[in-house]
Amino acid sequence: MVPTTSLLLLLGLALLAPGLSADQCDLTGNWTNDLGSNMTIGKLSSNGEFAGTYITAVTTTKKEIKASPMVGTQHSNTQPTFGFTVNWNFTDSTTVFTGQCFVDEHGKEILKTMWLLRSHADSIDDNWKATRVGINTFTRRAEVME
Numbered sequence: 001m002v003p004t005t006s007l008l009l010l011l012g013l014a015l016l017a018p019g020l021s022a023d024q025c026d027l028t029g030n031w032t033n034d035l036g037s038n039m040t041i042g043k044l045s046s047n048g049e050f051a052g053t054y055i056t057a058v059t060t061t062k063k064e065i066k067a068s069p070m071v072g073t074q075h076s077n078t079q080p081t082f083g084f085t086v087n088w089n090f091t092d093s094t095t096v097f098t099g100q101c102f103v104d105e106h107g108k109e110i111l112k113t114m115w116l117l118r119s120h121a122d123s124i125d126d127n128w129k130a131t132r133v134g135i136n137t138f139t140r141r142a143e144v145m146e
């Protein structure tokens with residue numbers, strides 16, 4: 001009787017185990033979002049800080065788009081929340097992103113984010129219209145083989 005119960009318990013554990021362990025999601029690497037913007041994030045420091053480069057596909061300005069620096073931090077759990085700031089170097093606006101790194105049902109990493117884009121206001125009277133809000137979804141960018 002006891003061996004049968006133990007066997008059933010083991011079988012149950014074996015079936016449940018894959019659903020219990022989530023794969024690690026971390027931000028290091030190349031990402032592209034639903035607008036076609038690209039970002040590259042370097043190695044995480046021991047306290048979860050990172051830096052990288054962001055090339056936006058779109059702009060609110062008429063200026064020529066240039067790769068801009070970004071810095072951020074992420075938590076160290078398997079599907080961590082994070083935040084990063086892009087300091088646009090071709091114009092005087094700033095975007096902050098916050099989100100979470102998920103591993104979907106196919107094992108694919110996906111970043112679900114919300115952002116605030118703060119444009120420069122020429123006067124305090126224009127402050128009310130200087131911030132836009134939106135969402136972006138990022139997936140890993142496929143490496144091009146040379």
Ligand code: BTN
Pocket residue numbers: 033035037056057058059060061088091093094095115117119134136
């Ligand atoms: C600007 O136009 O003031 C600077 C570029 C802003 C690009 C925004 S940031 C939020 C959204 N997501 C992107 O990938 N690009 C746009």
